[in-house]
Amino acid sequence: MRQLRDFLCEHCGIEQERYIDSAVVQLICPDCGNTMIRLIGMPKVSLDGTDPGFPGAYEKWANVREQNARIKSKRSYHGE
Numbered sequence: 001m002r003q004l005r006d007f008l009c010e011h012c013g014i015e016q017e018r019y020i021d022s023a024v025v026q027l028i029c030p031d032c033g034n035t036m037i038r039l040i041g042m043p044k045v046s047l048d049g050t051d052p053g054f055p056g057a058y059e060k061w062a063n064v065r066e067q068n069a070r071i072k073s074k075r076s077y078h079g080e
């Protein structure tokens, strides 16, 4: 049975949607030739900081978030 599946190349981060037999769990990345893994009911790779593959992005995200929080609290402190 063919179903629409999401595949992700962990090497170059490319995502592809394919109508493919549900038994198929891997594809070959057209870009780098590496194995693409099937995403099963997972949200798209995001910069919400929970992806262990991007620790740098997480740090950045956390810092920015902290700064924003600080600016916000500063503003409300001096407000009115």
Ligand SMILES: [Zn+2]
Pocket (backbone or CB within 6 Å): 009, 010, 011, 012, 013, 014, 029, 030, 031, 032, 033, 034
């Ligand atoms: Zn690739």
